Amino acid sequence: MYADCISPDIFGEKNLEEILKLKVWEGNKLKSLGDLFDVRFEREIEGDNIVIKLVGNFIKVRRIGANMSSGKIIIEGNVGMHLGEGMSGGEIIVNGYADSWLGGSMKGGRIEVKGSTGDYVGAPYRGSKDGMMGGQIIIHGDAGREIGHLMRGGTIKVYGSVKHFAGIGMIDGTILIRGDCAGEAGAAMRNGRIIICGYIPSVIPTFTIDSIRPNVDINGEKISGPFYRFIGDIADNGEGKLFISKSRNPHLAFYEKYL
Amino acid sequence: MSLLIKNGLVYDPLNNVNGEVMDISIEDGRIVEDVDEHKAKVIDASGMIVMPGGIDIHTHIAGSEVNSGRLLRPEDHVYDVEPKTAITRSGVGHSIPSTFTTGYRYARMGYTFLCNPSMPPLEARHTHEELEDTPIVDKVTYPLLGDWWFVLEFLKDGLVKECAEHVAWIIVATKGYAIKIVNPGGLEAWGFGRNVKDLDDPVPYFDITPREIIRGLCMVNKILNLPHTIHVHTNRLGQPGNYITTIKTMDCVKDLATSNRPVIHITHCQFSAFKGDSWANMRSGAEEIAKYVNSHSHVTLDMGQVIFTDTTTMTADGPWQFTLYELSGNKWVNHDVEVETSSGIVPFKYRRKSYVHATMWSIGLELALLIKDPWKIYLTTDHPNGGPFTSYPKIISWLMSERAREQTLKKINRRARARSLLPSIDREFTFYEIAIVTRAGQARALGLKNKGHLGVGADADIAIYNINPKKVDPSRDYRAVRRAFSRAAYTIKGGEIVAINGEIVKVLDGRTYWINFETSPQIGDTIKAPSDLKRKFREYWTVEFENYFIPERFLKVSAPIFVRAGV
Numbered sequence: 001m002y003a004d005c006i007s008p009d010i011f012g013e014k015n016l017e018e019i020l021k022l023k024v025w026e027g028n029k030l031k032s033l034g035d036l037f038d039v040r041f042e043r044e045i046e047g048d049n050i051v052i053k054l055v056g057n058f059i060k061v062r063r064i065g066a067n068m069s070s071g072k073i074i075i076e077g078n079v080g081m082h083l084g085e086g087m088s089g090g091e092i093i094v095n096g097y098a099d100s101w102l103g104g105s106m107k108g109g110r111i112e113v114k115g116s117t118g119d120y121v122g123a124p125y126r127g128s129k130d131g132m133m134g135g136q137i138i139i140h141g142d143a144g145r146e147i148g149h150l151m152r153g154g155t156i157k158v159y160g161s162v163k164h165f166a167g168i169g170m171i172d173g174t175i176l177i178r179g180d181c182a183g184e185a186g187a188a189m190r191n192g193r194i195i196i197c198g199y200i201p202s203v204i205p206t207f208t209i210d211s212i213r214p215n216v217d218i219n220g221e222k223i224s225g226p227f228y229r230f231i232g233d234i235a236d237n238g239e240g241k242l243f244i245s246k247s248r249n250p251h252l253a254f255y256e257k258y259l
Numbered sequence: 260m261s262l263l264i265k266n267g268l269v270y271d272p273l274n275n276v277n278g279e280v281m282d283i284s285i286e287d288g289r290i291v292e293d294v295d296e297h298k299a300k301v302i303d304a305s306g307m308i309v310m311p312g313g314i315d316i317h318t319h320i321a322g323s324e325v326n327s328g329r330l331l332r333p334e335d336h337v338y339d340v341e342p343k344t345a346i347t348r349s350g351v352g353h354s355i356p357s358t359f360t361t362g363y364r365y366a367r368m369g370y371t372f373l374c375n376p377s378m379p380p381l382e383a384r385h386t387h388e389e390l391e392d393t394p395i396v397d398k399v400t401y402p403l404l405g406d407w408w409f410v411l412e413f414l415k416d417g418l419v420k421e422c423a424e425h426v427a428w429i430i431v432a433t434k435g436y437a438i439k440i441v442n443p444g445g446l447e448a449w450g451f452g453r454n455v456k457d458l459d460d461p462v463p464y465f466d467i468t469p470r471e472i473i474r475g476l477c478m479v480n481k482i483l484n485l486p487h488t489i490h491v492h493t494n495r496l497g498q499p500g501n502y503i504t505t506i507k508t509m510d511c512v513k514d515l516a517t518s519n520r521p522v523i524h525i526t527h528c529q530f531s532a533f534k535g536d537s538w539a540n541m542r543s544g545a546e547e548i549a550k551y552v553n554s555h556s557h558v559t560l561d562m563g564q565v566i567f568t569d570t571t572t573m574t575a576d577g578p579w580q581f582t583l584y585e586l587s588g589n590k591w592v593n594h595d596v597e598v599e600t601s602s603g604i605v606p607f608k609y610r611r612k613s614y615v616h617a618t619m620w621s622i623g624l625e626l627a628l629l630i631k632d633p634w635k636i637y638l639t640t641d642h643p644n645g646g647p648f649t650s651y652p653k654i655i656s657w658l659m660s661e662r663a664r665e666q667t668l669k670k671i672n673r674r675a676r677a678r679s680l681l682p683s684i685d686r687e688f689t690f691y692e693i694a695i696v697t698r699a700g701q702a703r704a705l706g707l708k709n710k711g712h713l714g715v716g717a718d719a720d721i722a723i724y725n726i727n728p729k730k731v732d733p734s735r736d737y738r739a740v741r742r743a744f745s746r747a748a749y750t751i752k753g754g755e756i757v758a759i760n761g762e763i764v765k766v767l768d769g770r771t772y773w774i775n776f777e778t779s780p781q782i783g784d785t786i787k788a789p790s791d792l793k794r795k796f797r798e799y800w801t802v803e804f805e806n807y808f809i810p811e812r813f814l815k816v817s818a819p820i821f822v823r824a825g826v
Contacts, residue, residue, distance in 0.1 A: 028342060028349070128334035129589070 008071025
């Protein structure tokens, strides 16, 4: 189901009756929001600070909060793909699992996921070059493959582990991975930073070691190391920085002889 | 079925009808003197304008190139989705819509005849399959012959008559309509990793110049008596300073013209009208081109207007597409079609704030406005190269309203605005002139006898737009013009109402027109091929000679046009 209309920007201009009539696509059938959900109005909120609370399993509902610019969405349960796609402001909190393409192409605002997420966090739609431009995505659980694909700005923080190709084709911005990475981090990256605090099996050969840094600073937050700092992806004339924890990756110690 | 359109304000330039209140009668898909009012279905068109169905002389809508573009661009499809209805099929695509959607969208705008301008002969089968799936509209397609090896060989040896016989064969074999020439010689040179620099730069190996190719094929076109002229995409397209090449190209066939009839069509001229010697000092060469066209009658043009949007460029001009890839750094496709031609695809975003893009936008409109005779320039965007065809109403409003142009001028790059000629031009098109640049002129250029006009005997392809020129001043209320032209009140195709207020109400199969030759019975399935044609096919092509020919039964609705050729 595609429900772009579940967004504070759209709800804000409407009363309950109009909200019930908003159109959503369920497969190839056009339905109204009221047919599918139980919608309740709680209380009047001044200004742009509208809060939409979704309770239940929304795993099959896509594009919630797409292009939103203000307000807040709180989801109690799991949520489907393309959550907060292209959003430029406001906040989304997921107390559960969020599916792939979380915050795809987002420009600003904040998304916090208490559970895990699927693949392509912050990544643009297939074929598009418009990666994440700004804002913040915080994931307390794990994330899948290709997080921050073609990212141009903003921050992604993952407290759990990620799969392959974190920050692929990244142009700018910061990705912090507190857990492990399955490999190929920073492939084809041209700039920006990826910090991996956990284990990574290997660094791709088109990265070259640059130095050992005691810690990394992310917008004032100090991440203590020490870290191996790699520069790459040289195959793409990249100058991206890949920080990898020294203590968690003793198998990368052989790089030290190239310093 | 008979149909009567009552009290519409009729614009029919080919019959010199300029906004007169007239009734149009239709019987069995054709326009007739009158019909029995009691039996006919009556459309009340009072306060609306009635025009012949729109004709697009140059729009890439089918073939392997377009299809590769579709595959390349999922992001172009995702936000432009058309769900299926009881009678129409679903589809996607902003700049390269799927085939069915292309047909519906054109019909909604009142267009009923499309010309697919670049078909590598090898891909003819694919092209016709896609044209078949483009509903409602009639269509033709032009095979690319400017870099076809046999043509180059014949012309190198000066064998124009033999070349004409061969071209006749290839047109019948591919069910084509006109001779399309793209960057003559340049595409062959691209096979060697090069491009031709000018009209007199010889092609590697063949040692023939673009000038000789254009002149040769222009003579072939005359010998074959084809209804359309040669359809030329000039050398050095998209390079600053190319307006000189364009003028030279037009001038090189001047002596072949007889009785003031055009002999050459320069397509998407905007891309060939750049002055300057680098992107930094690129300027408009529209004034010079307009000056040439105003004083010569052997040439027609189409605009190739640029729209500020995200689109997909696709041409057979491989070297130019490579340049475009280097400029944009975007994903791309480049392909060499065996011995025939090349092609390339690059997604592209035209930005208001870019000096070059804004200048290109200005050049297209300058050309249309500075060329005094609307019969010489037609409205196109070179869909999808300059922008999708769905933006035609926008262009119509720019042409009809100085104010609309000012509105856009305000938003473009400041340097481009300062250099644009548009503020100095106060010409505003009338509805009559719009009818010329969107249908009548194109019908004349294409040599279509039954299209583009509303005289008795013409095909009943009609567009009715809900705008009253007596009440609306298009110069001030250009938004109303835009609205009216984007959703035709009625589109009638072959005497059947296919769209009402922009909604498709009936889906028909359009016809595929192609050229057949009545003088030579050998031309056709049993052509007397030049002795070594089959051998060369075996040596150079992946397709056997016997499988190359597209039989007439392959076309869903075949509509051959017979011409009497001089060979």
